[in-house]
Amino acid sequence: MDYQKLLKKFRIRMWKEAIVKSLVAGMNGGLVLAVLSVIIMKCIQHEWTFVPVMITGLVGFLICTGLFLVLVFRPNQQKIARRIDQAGLKERVVTMLDYQEVTGFMIEKQREDAVTRLEGLSPDAIPRSYVKKYLVFPMVLAILLTLACVIPFGEDTAASAIEEESARQEALVDQLIAQLRAIVDAADLESNLKDQLYEIVNNLELSFDEEDTTLTRTAKISESMKILESLEASLVVKNKIAEYLGNNSDYGEVANALAEGDVDGMSAALTLLAASITEEDKVTLTSLLQSSAESAKNLSADGVADAFATAATALGVEDSDTGTILDHLIASITEPIAYEVKIENTIEQMLALMTTSENEIAGITTEEETTQAEEETSPSENETSESESQSQEESESKAEESKEGESQESPPEDGSMPEGESGQTGEEETTEAEKIYDPDATEAAEETQDPEDSGGNIPYSEVFDQYYSDALQDLTDDEISDELRDMIEQYYTSLK
Amino acid sequence: MVTEEALKFFYDKCTGVKTQLERDMIGQQQVVEGCMIAMIAGGNVLLEGVPGVGKTRLVRSLGRVFDLPFSRIQFTPDLMPADVTGTNMIMKDEQGNSAFTFQKGPVFTNILLADEINRATPKTQSALLEAMQEHTVTVMGKTYSLDDPFFVLATQNPIEQDGTYPLPEAQMDRFLFKLLITYPNLNELARIVNITQETMDEVADAVCTGKDLMLMRQIAKEVPVAQDVMNYTMKLVLATHPDSECATQSAQKYVRCGASPRGAQALITTAKVRALLHGRFNVAYEDINALAYPVLRHRVKLNFDAVTEKITQDQVVTNIIKELTAAPVKKKAPEPTMSNAKKILSRRN
Numbered sequence: 001m002d003y004q005k006l007l008k009k010f011r012i013r014m015w016k017e018a019i020v021k022s023l024v025a026g027m028n029g030g031l032v033l034a035v036l037s038v039i040i041m042k043c044i045q046h047e048w049t050f051v052p053v054m055i056t057g058l059v060g061f062l063i064c065t066g067l068f069l070v071l072v073f074r075p076n077q078q079k080i081a082r083r084i085d086q087a088g089l090k091e092r093v094v095t096m097l098d099y100q101e102v103t104g105f106m107i108e109k110q111r112e113d114a115v116t117r118l119e120g121l122s123p124d125a126i127p128r129s130y131v132k133k134y135l136v137f138p139m140v141l142a143i144l145l146t147l148a149c150v151i152p153f154g155e156d157t158a159a160s161a162i163e164e165e166s167a168r169q170e171a172l173v174d175q176l177i178a179q180l181r182a183i184v185d186a187a188d189l190e191s192n193l194k195d196q197l198y199e200i201v202n203n204l205e206l207s208f209d210e211e212d213t214t215l216t217r218t219a220k221i222s223e224s225m226k227i228l229e230s231l232e233a234s235l236v237v238k239n240k241i242a243e244y245l246g247n248n249s250d251y252g253e254v255a256n257a258l259a260e261g262d263v264d265g266m267s268a269a270l271t272l273l274a275a276s277i278t279e280e281d282k283v284t285l286t287s288l289l290q291s292s293a294e295s296a297k298n299l300s301a302d303g304v305a306d307a308f309a310t311a312a313t314a315l316g317v318e319d320s321d322t323g324t325i326l327d328h329l330i331a332s333i334t335e336p337i338a339y340e341v342k343i344e345n346t347i348e349q350m351l352a353l354m355t356t357s358e359n360e361i362a363g364i365t366t367e368e369e370t371t372q373a374e375e376e377t378s379p380s381e382n383e384t385s386e387s388e389s390q391s392q393e394e395s396e397s398k399a400e401e402s403k404e405g406e407s408q409e410s411p412p413e414d415g416s417m418p419e420g421e422s423g424q425t426g427e428e429e430t431t432e433a434e435k436i437y438d439p440d441a442t443e444a445a446e447e448t449q450d451p452e453d454s455g456g457n458i459p460y461s462e463v464f465d466q467y468y469s470d471a472l473q474d475l476t477d478d479e480i481s482d483e484l485r486d487m488i489e490q491y492y493t494s495l496k
Numbered sequence: 497m498v499t500e501e502a503l504k505f506f507y508d509k510c511t512g513v514k515t516q517l518e519r520d521m522i523g524q525q526q527v528v529e530g531c532m533i534a535m536i537a538g539g540n541v542l543l544e545g546v547p548g549v550g551k552t553r554l555v556r557s558l559g560r561v562f563d564l565p566f567s568r569i570q571f572t573p574d575l576m577p578a579d580v581t582g583t584n585m586i587m588k589d590e591q592g593n594s595a596f597t598f599q600k601g602p603v604f605t606n607i608l609l610a611d612e613i614n615r616a617t618p619k620t621q622s623a624l625l626e627a628m629q630e631h632t633v634t635v636m637g638k639t640y641s642l643d644d645p646f647f648v649l650a651t652q653n654p655i656e657q658d659g660t661y662p663l664p665e666a667q668m669d670r671f672l673f674k675l676l677i678t679y680p681n682l683n684e685l686a687r688i689v690n691i692t693q694e695t696m697d698e699v700a701d702a703v704c705t706g707k708d709l710m711l712m713r714q715i716a717k718e719v720p721v722a723q724d725v726m727n728y729t730m731k732l733v734l735a736t737h738p739d740s741e742c743a744t745q746s747a748q749k750y751v752r753c754g755a756s757p758r759g760a761q762a763l764i765t766t767a768k769v770r771a772l773l774h775g776r777f778n779v780a781y782e783d784i785n786a787l788a789y790p791v792l793r794h795r796v797k798l799n800f801d802a803v804t805e806k807i808t809q810d811q812v813v814t815n816i817i818k819e820l821t822a823a824p825v826k827k828k829a830p831e832p833t834m835s836n837a838k839k840i841l842s843r844r845n
Contacts, residue, residue: 082724090776090778090780090781090782091778091780091781094722094724095720095725095779096778098720098723099720099722102720104498105497105498105500106715106720106777107720109777110720110777110778113776113777113778114778
């Protein structure tokens with residue numbers, strides 16, 4: 001008997017069912033793999049994307065479908081017989097197939113009975129064996145996949161915090177740029193100078209990037225501040241004149257008036273200057289005024305340039321009387337100095353704003369940077385926090401700058417007079433560099449300000465030396481072995 | 497050799513036996529069918545029921561229908577084994593010499609009614625062990641064979657336990673079936689009363705001889721059993737053992753001792769007969785499940801937990817069947833009757 005032919009219509013029905021089951025099972029497998037891939041990507045801190053997850057799920061679906069079809073759901077003769085018997089044939093088909101090689105009257109009767117029943121049975125009469133779980137599983141897995149995609153893991157939370165902090169910094173930067181532009185807009189300055197200031201602001205704006213870290217952003221602001229400071233130094237000559245005059249006690253009032261930008265007090269000061277000016281001083285001042293005129297010309301500030309030039313000419317006339325000099329000086333210097341004061345005020349506003357923004361941005365330290373800093377920190381330096389190390393480095397560099405400035409007896413870059421010479425101005429405008437503890441500073445300064453008590457920073461080199469010497473002193477203890485002593489000495493040597 | 501005629505003979509005899517039994521037994525179709533299956537399969541039956549539900553009448557009627565020698569022993573506490581098996585007596589021969597002569601007891605018959613078997617002492621009960629299993633009786637070292645077919649149809653009362661001796665496990669295991677006779681329902685009771693107004697005697701006619709019965713037994717043995725069904729049967733029997741690898745939760749919880757291999761033998765043997773009676777030529781899960789109750793209920797010994805929770809053997813068997821996964825018949829097909837079986841046969845002829 002051709003059992004294959006007999007069971008053909010049922011086999012087709014079973015294959016269809018097996019394919020559907022395999023597809024559903026494959027879908028389950030694909031979804032499981034997709035969920036796992038999302039979880040794994042999140043666990044390894046990889047930024048998960050939709051396409052790889054889809055590809056993983058699709059591959060899993062295809063593989064699982066094939067495997068389930070071949071290994072699990074593929075209908076063989078025995079499976080088909082069992083399913084047919086479930087349609088009410090009461091094990092007739094299974095028995096028939098089991099005894100297909102056996103002969104005998106009762107077996108023949110059983111076979112006839114089974115065949116008769118089979119011929120009258122429609123394939124649709126076989127009850128479907130789709131289990132609810134086949135449909136419930138994909139739904140559950142789909143929900144799991146959605147949750148895995150939506151719910152942020154630990155790293156995602158950190159990443160979002162970093163993004164949030166970065167966004168805050170960007171907002172601060174945008175605010176800074178807008179305020180800088182507003183300051184330049186409001187400034188009563190020559191258009192060329194305003195263009196230069198706009199260019200600095202524009203360059204600063206363009207230099208920022210979304211990927212910037214806190215350090216990068218503050219560094220860019222610092223760079224722009226330096227440009228502004230150098231521009232101010234090149235434009236504002238009154239400070240140079242004031243510095244020169246300040247060296248001579250006879251011209252102290254003129255120097256103060258110039259430094260403070262006190263135009264009203266300038267006349268009185270210049271009257272005194274004209275009365276007591278020496279020939280040597282006239283030559284020097286003439287030179288300074290001429291250079292100022294050149295600077296003003298470069299800025300196309302013709303009026304200012306002419307005024308400086310006139311003053312220089314007046315001073316350059318030999319044996320000119322005091323009254324003539326005075327007239328020329330008052331007429332020519334007062335106006336440029338007033339203009340320089342405007343420039344100085346504008347740039348100082350910008351610098352102050354940039355300093356504030358820089359501090360605010362530096363205050364928003366992202367978690368990512370903290371982690372990076374911790375990784376970079378050697379185990380022996382773990383006690384020192386990132387902020388402390390940063391501030392220490394900054395104060396070191398600034399302290400060095402301050403030292404250099406003092407040794408060269410040059411005024412600070414912000415234009416303020418040095419302490420002790422500029423009087424009240426120097427004390428009020430205390431710069432960051434002045435806060436640094438300087439061992440070479442005067443005793444009075446040490447008495448008035450204790451760097452540790454006031455929270456100031458101590459240069460690294462000094463701290464290191466002190467620690468090193470203390471360590472060497474402690475190493476003289478006999479209980480410390482030579483090996484340990486060498487190790488500690490090597491440690492300090494490596495830090496040098 | 498089974499032939500078409502033999503099959504027709506089988507169905508004719510079965511129909512006749514059933515018809516005649518229904519003349520004396522109103523209702524109790526399952527019990528009647530159970531008795532028929534047991535007798536065709538060649539097993540002993542323990543009938544359990546309260547007094548007056550027709551236990552003895554059923555056995556007497558079976559004796560009449562099968563046209564076989566019938567003996568009845570009323571088991572009492574003072575009944576001795578010799579009263580059952582017979583004994584050697586000193587007899588004088590024609591020459592006047594005295595010699596022991598074996599006097600056969602009531603067990604030497606074809607159908608033995610052991611009425612209220614639990615009232616006899618264990619010693620007397622045990623006198624039936626050999627007869628029930630080996631169909632032989634050994635007295636004074638000499639073994640006597642019983643005529644085939646030989647059946648013990650025992651009855652016992654489940655409620656009056658005073659002065660009774662519960663059957664030992666070994667004896668219980670020798671009963672193929674334990675059938676429970678329940679109270680008749682309203683209609684059946686009315687019919688019983690009406691019939692017995694005419695006569696209290698059994699009216700069934702003999703339709704089947706011992707030889708016919710033996711032939712029917714041979715025919716039933718030819719019924720094939722699929723390997724799946726065979727595996728399921730073995731699993732079902734092993735599932736009654738709490739320590740078995742196939743043990744179900746119910747068995748582990750409520751069963752103290754499971755069915756013996758005789759249970760598995762009984763299930764397959766009787767399932768073949770049932771399949772033929774239901775017009776099939778193969779054993780189905782359905783046959784095994786239906787016969788699991790009469791075959792297993794007296795072979796499964798419940799533990800104290802089951803007793804305290806008033807769990808019966810039938811409930812345990814039901815739970816075991818449910819817990820076994822190999823009972824996949826979900827869609828019920830119309831059950832073939834005896835008349836349908838005949839139609840099938842005639843259609844094939």
